[in-house]
Amino acid sequence: MLLRLRAENFAIIDELEMEFSPGFSVLSGETGAGKSILIDALTFALGAKAGGEQIRTGAEFAEVQAVFSPERNRSLEMFLEEQGLAPGEEIIIRRQLNSAGKSRGWLNARPASLSMLHQLGGKLVDIYGQHDYQTLLEPEHHLHFLDDYAGLWSRFAKYPGLFQQYQELAxxxxxxxxxxxxxxxxxxxxxxxxxxLERAHLVPGEEPELEAERERLKHSELLRQASETGHLELYSQDNAMAGRMSRIQKEMEKAGEFDPELLRLARVLADARAAVEEVGRELGAYLQRLNADPARLEEIENRLAELRRLKRKYQAELPELVALLKASRKELDELAHFESRTADLEKKLTACKEQTLELARGLSKERKSQAKLLERKVEQLLKELGMAKSRFEVRFAELPEPTALGIDSLEFFLSPNPGEELKPLAKIASGGELSRIMLALRGIL
Known part of the structure; x- marks a missing residue:
């Protein structure tokens, strides 16, 4: 519980220190007396967003300190242990904000980040504002209140996966x-x-090969001239470079008997001559392979035009067209066996739906049992909050189809005074009554 709250230069507060006793404490006063500022100070200490307007006019900083007694709360104890604090110690939170907008925090005199203070605050304090009851006006939230109270989902953990499977089959x-x-x-x-697509005889990788062959055919004369000149000059004519290099090599080898350096260079020339001869021979073979067939060029142009047409039509590249053909064959085969596949799928869907409904009905049964306990607890707390004669009831309706939350639709009903019939909260409860109901639910949860 909160033991002490001290604020300095916060909003309109010069300096304030308050101590709280065990049990229920009330801060009362007229509108504008500053009650909400105390709540703001507490939330500031617990890591809420802060701005320069929270510093008292004329002051250079604002500071708030909150002291809590240790509670038997395993989640809180684990958090404190992670921070290196003994769970049984008093929890002292201090936060300071300077005029430059820089904020610093401490937890038991140790520096603490705002994220750490915010996490700790969620385990220490439950702050309920005057407009938080609005969720009670929306029946779709009522189911979540009941489920949070009952904690049923740990026992029905299989349901979400089963419902997802049912949705996919449906x-x-x-x-x-x-x-x-x-x-x-x-x-x-x-x-x-x-x-x-079958008539097109699609072959992955065909298109770049055809484009390369087309370039060779379109420039075949230029390629022939270059390769023929190279073949003649390097290798095949009487005064070819390879022959001249051979003669020079022999002269160098003969003279090299008198100088090893020249003999070494002759060997280098021999390697170069061998390379020239190899290039000359390969150019000759290239000339033999070179094709200048105009009919083949036309055939390639037509083939590439057909591939471009198919790519435009189906908005796909060649590998994707091959995949489309495969997928289309599979889909046609499925349609050919449509009736048998549909019947088989319907059986699976029916079986999955029955399993889903069976689990959903079990969940619904548990909810209805827990709802009775919730009704009694809420009515008991409402008595303590000044609504001694009120009646609270959870009413169920079964949905026609299962949903992610089961087959239940439920709504909270209230009779605030003796003799009045139970009616939906949204239609009968005042703001004050809704606030007390929310407070009761928060107390139970």
Missing amino acids: AEFARMKMSDQERREKEELLRFRISE
Whole structure:
């Protein structure tokens, strides 16, 4: 519990220190007396966002210190142990904000980040504002209140996965349910696509090879001239470079008997001559392979044009067209066995739905049992909060189909006074009554 709260230069506070006794404490006063500033000071100490307007006019800094007694709370104890603090010690939180907007925090005299203070605050204090009851006006939140109270989801942990499986099967079954006319149209489209792509005899990697061959054919005369000149000059004519190099090599070897350095250079020349001869021979072979067939060039142009047409039509590259053909064949095969596959899927869907409903009904049964306990606890706390004659009830309705939260739709009903019938909270409860109901629920949770 909160033992002491000290504030200095915070908002309109010059200096203030308050001590709290065990039990229920009330801060009362007229509007504008500063009650909410004390709450702001506490939230500031616990890591809330802060701005320069929270520093008292004329002061250079604001500081708030909050002291809590240790509570038997395992989550809190684990957090304190992680920070190197003994769980049984008093918890002293201090935070300071300077005029430059820089903020610093301490936990039991040790520096602490705002994130750390914020986490700790969530384990120490539950702050409830006057407008927080708005969630009670929305029935979709009532189910979450009950589930948080009952803690049922640990026992029904399989349900979310089972419901997701049911959703996936239902979606697949809905996709497969089509009219005979739709199915015939789909089959016709697939057959045409498959026929068109099969006629194209698509080969992955074909396009760049064809483009390279087209370039060779388009420039075949230039390629022939260059390779023929190289073959003649390097290797095949009478005064070719390879022959001249051979003669020079022999002269150098003969003279090299008198100087090893020249003999070494002759060997280097021999290697160069061998390379020139190899290039000359390969140029000759290249000339033999060189094709200048105009008919082949036209054939390649037509093939590339067909590939471009298919790519434009299907908005896909060649590898994707090959994958599309494979997928289309599979889809056509599935349509051919449509009735048997649909029947099989329907059986799976029915079985999964039954399992989902069985688990959802078990969850619903537990909820209804826990709802009775919640009703009694809320009514007891409402008595302590000045609503001694009120009645509180949780009413259930079964949904036509399972949802991610089961098959229950529920709403909180209230009769604030004797003789009044139970009605939905949103239609009957005043702001003050809603605040007390929320306080009761917070106390239970």
